[in-house]
Amino acid sequence: MSRTPALAALVAIAAVALSACSSGTEIPVIAPQVPAAPVTELERPPGTIVSANSxxxxxxxxxxxxxxxLYRFDGDSAQPPAATCAGPCTATWDPVLAADPITIEGLAEKAIGAVQRxxxxxxxxxxxxxxxxxxxDTPGATHGHGAEGKWFAIAPDGDKAAAPN
Known part of the structure; x- marks a missing residue:
């Protein structure tokens, strides 16, 4: 009969426990492993997800x-793409990193790309x-729109978002 290593270890532990019970020896209790930090809602799933939102x-x-x-910065460039917000700027403006897979909803695939920071x-x-x-911001907020006259919520085509007509 073949056993997996985990099953064999379980059988061995049970055998030690049974023999300890018959000899009056105490068995140490092993506490379950608890993660060092709690899981938060903002842990990012693998990849990058972007979608259009009205x-x-x-x-x-x-x-x-x-x-x-998501926001764009007028100090950056789209042609060619260049990111200039670095150092202290990133304390307020968190760059969205491109990680595979990139999932898009409501945007043209050709509008999505990446640039080296x-x-x-x-x-x-x-x-x-x-x-x-x-x-x-909190989810759904647009507090950064218009900041310093250079930061704007981004529309699905890369333009600055604007009030609907």
Whole structure:
């Protein structure tokens, strides 16, 4: 009869436990392993998820898989794509990294790309524009839109989001 290593180990533990019970020896209790940190809602699934989301004030904007609005920065470039927000800038504007697989909903596949950041990481682009999350947002919020006159929620084609007509 063949046994898997896990089953063999279980049988051996049971045998030791039974012999310990008959001899009056105490068996040490082994506590279950508990993760060092709690699991949070914001743990990212593998890959990058982006989708189009309709808003009352800005029309259709792009959001990530958790509903956070994505932004473009006028200090960056779309032609050719270039990301310039680095260092202290990233304390407020979190670059959205491009990780495979990239799942898109409501955007043209040709609008999605990536650019190498100054730190060497690949950042997601939409319509050539590198995209970011605003530190002050919650899912569905657009608090970063218009910040410093240079940050704007991004539309599915890479343009600045604008109020619907």
């Amino acid at each position: 808003t009352a004030t800005l029309g259709t904007v792009v959001v990530d898989g958790f509903g956070f609005t 100054p730190d060497g990481q690949a950042q997601l682009t939409i319509g050539g524009w590198p995209v970011y999350r605003h530190e002050g």
